[in-house]
Amino acid sequence: MEFSGFFWTKTIFLLLKVAQAIASCDLEIKLANGKVTETSSWYGGDYIEFECDRGYIMQGKSWHLGSGNILKRFCAKTGCEDFEKPENGKISTVPGGLKAVITCDEEFILSGNSVTYCNGSQWILPLGTCQVQNHTGDYSCDFEREDLCGWTASKAIPQPWQRIRAAADFQKKNCLRQDHTFQSDVQGHFIRLQSHVHAFRTYHFMSPILPKNLTSGNSLRFQFQLYMFGTGVKNLTVSVKPGSMPAEDMWKTFRANSTKLIVSGNQGANWQSHSIHISEMDTDFQVVFTCADPSSLGGDIGIDDVKFINERV
Numbered sequence: 001m002e003f004s005g006f007f008w009t010k011t012i013f014l015l016l017k018v019a020q021a022i023a024s025c026d027l028e029i030k031l032a033n034g035k036v037t038e039t040s041s042w043y044g045g046d047y048i049e050f051e052c053d054r055g056y057i058m059q060g061k062s063w064h065l066g067s068g069n070i071l072k073r074f075c076a077k078t079g080c081e082d083f084e085k086p087e088n089g090k091i092s093t094v095p096g097g098l099k100a101v102i103t104c105d106e107e108f109i110l111s112g113n114s115v116t117y118c119n120g121s122q123w124i125l126p127l128g129t130c131q132v133q134n135h136t137g138d139y140s141c142d143f144e145r146e147d148l149c150g151w152t153a154s155k156a157i158p159q160p161w162q163r164i165r166a167a168a169d170f171q172k173k174n175c176l177r178q179d180h181t182f183q184s185d186v187q188g189h190f191i192r193l194q195s196h197v198h199a200f201r202t203y204h205f206m207s208p209i210l211p212k213n214l215t216s217g218n219s220l221r222f223q224f225q226l227y228m229f230g231t232g233v234k235n236l237t238v239s240v241k242p243g244s245m246p247a248e249d250m251w252k253t254f255r256a257n258s259t260k261l262i263v264s265g266n267q268g269a270n271w272q273s274h275s276i277h278i279s280e281m282d283t284d285f286q287v288v289f290t291c292a293d294p295s296s297l298g299g300d301i302g303i304d305d306v307k308f309i310n311e312r313v
Ligand SMILES: *[C@@H]1O[C@H](CO)[C@@H](O)[C@H](O)[C@H]1NC(C)=O
Pocket: 032, 033, 119, 120, 121, 122, 123, 124
């Protein structure tokens, strides 16, 4: 009896050690001008208390319970300079200068953060800008714009393809927390394939429909930044299809001639540049990222900074 008790203690200890090794990206949550108390609970969730130093006012709830996303909190204090009126939008400072919010005029699209907080002397997050609705000629996208430059996910509930704002959430459980463009905790957006227990289908993330003349001269390259890390990441497929063909048909029937690249498995814990050649198309076309069965995704898949490059120039 004595021995078996010892055995089980030892086994549980070893299991805990393994679990710790896998969760090596676990983040220590910090709060500037405040204090964070983390307590782990039996059911695997977190209990976190946030408290601001004297003179600062908490922006957000003072506690977090459970295993879901942990929104970032800020300790705010007045004392920041007013913003000048931005082009094509307005900035309202509420209440009394703790927080500023940018809203864009109709027909303009926000690019970057919509909210920032004052820490007593400076605004903590850079505030976004208002941009014209229609895409610029080069079809590149850093996913800072709220309209994702026309990129869309195929309809699904739950939707695993999500736009992530680095400044929104602590991303405690993910190794991937920062985008490729800014690599910062206070700004930047990217696309993440979120794991979800019920997401066992095939999910597509698609470019807008692009004009066929982009491919004329047979010299178009599509470049993207990919973060693909973890023991459980499977295949990410990049395809090119005619604009009028549904992504589901492409995947079921024309996968062989549409697939341009398959990235398989763990690529390391950093952003890496990948590209495909797009040969001359006789119709308008789309680029498609596809991932099958992210229900047990043991890791991170992120996409950022997509570009269409004409190699002739
Ligand atoms: C306020 O934010 C600025 C910019 O991040 C930083 O340099 C400064 O130290 C902060 N001040 C306080 C009191 O936290």
